[in-house]
Amino acid sequence: MFRTRTFASRASLWGLTALMMFCFSAAVVTTFMAPSVAMAQDEDVAAEPAPADEGAAPARRQSYLGWMFKALGIRYTVVFLALSFTMVALFVMNLLTARRDNICPAHLEETYAAHLDNKQYQEAFELAKNDESFLGNVLAAGMSKLSQGYEHAIEAMQEVGEEENMKLEHRLSYMALIGTLAPMVGLFGTVDGMIASFSVIAAGGATPKASELAEGISTALFTTLVGLAIAIPAIAAYNILKNRVSRLVLEVGIVSEDLLSRFQTFTGQGK
Numbered sequence: 001m002f003r004t005r006t007f008a009s010r011a012s013l014w015g016l017t018a019l020m021m022f023c024f025s026a027a028v029v030t031t032f033m034a035p036s037v038a039m040a041q042d043e044d045v046a047a048e049p050a051p052a053d054e055g056a057a058p059a060r061r062q063s064y065l066g067w068m069f070k071a072l073g074i075r076y077t078v079v080f081l082a083l084s085f086t087m088v089a090l091f092v093m094n095l096l097t098a099r100r101d102n103i104c105p106a107h108l109e110e111t112y113a114a115h116l117d118n119k120q121y122q123e124a125f126e127l128a129k130n131d132e133s134f135l136g137n138v139l140a141a142g143m144s145k146l147s148q149g150y151e152h153a154i155e156a157m158q159e160v161g162e163e164e165n166m167k168l169e170h171r172l173s174y175m176a177l178i179g180t181l182a183p184m185v186g187l188f189g190t191v192d193g194m195i196a197s198f199s200v201i202a203a204g205g206a207t208p209k210a211s212e213l214a215e216g217i218s219t220a221l222f223t224t225l226v227g228l229a230i231a232i233p234a235i236a237a238y239n240i241l242k243n244r245v246s247r248l249v250l251e252v253g254i255v256s257e258d259l260l261s262r263f264q265t266f267t268g269q270g271k
Contacts, residue, residue: 072222076185083230090174090178091175091241094237095241098245103245103248103252104133105136111127112124139157142157169242175237175241178230180231183231189223190220193220193223195216197216197220200212201213
């Protein structure tokens with residue numbers, strides 16, 4: 001029954017993550033499709049013949065998003081979209097994983113303590129062993145070493161606690177990696193855009209075309225902007241979730257040692 005409930009929770013986790021990524025993808029596609037529609041409308045306006053009393057045709061307008069998409073190009077757009085999707089998926093997964101029910105469930109603590117009060121030690125061990133939460137793994141490891149002494153049980157709990165904590169931080173570290181890579185990609189685009197602008201100056205002589213010169217500068221600025229726009233929320237979310245995980249892990253250590261301290265006076269007693 002517990003395995004079925006665990007499988008259902010994992011399925012719901014991945015389902016919610018996929019839903020979030022689909023919604024985010026739809027929003028991004030809508031955002032980048034809007035400039036194309038706006039540009040097409042602008043082309044129709046520009047194609048209309050100029051009135052007789054005007055000396056020039058109306059200037060072609062371009063939306064801000066269309067300008068950004070053109071400046072980024074397909075290369076940087078694909079890279080930034082990949083980083084964005086990955087960041088959203090990692091954020092949702094870590095947010096659901098860092099819940100109290102997954103790390104230090106209150107029902108496990110209460111039921112485990114009730115078994116100890118009733119001297120149902122085997123039932124308490126089975127309860128902790130069948131619970132896949134952080135607290136359940138720690139308590140099961142401690143009780144499995146009680147036959148060797150209380151100190152060995154504490155050491156076993158600490159080892160399992162460090163291992164579980166490393167798993168949580170390992171998944172969180174990918175968000176920090178995205179927060180580091182995104183501005184680096186933006187900086188790469190900045191250098192790339194500036195090189196393109198200076199190549200226009202070198203080829204154009206004393207009077208380079210302002211429109212061609214602006215293309216490289218736009219690439220340099222927009223890549224930096226988008227890179228920072230991805231990195232800032234990624235770093236903020238990473239630190240918030242890391243602090244939450246650290247607090248819950250500390251709570252697991254306090255609760256587990258408090259529950260196992262009831263066996264401190266026992267010597268040579270098993271589960």
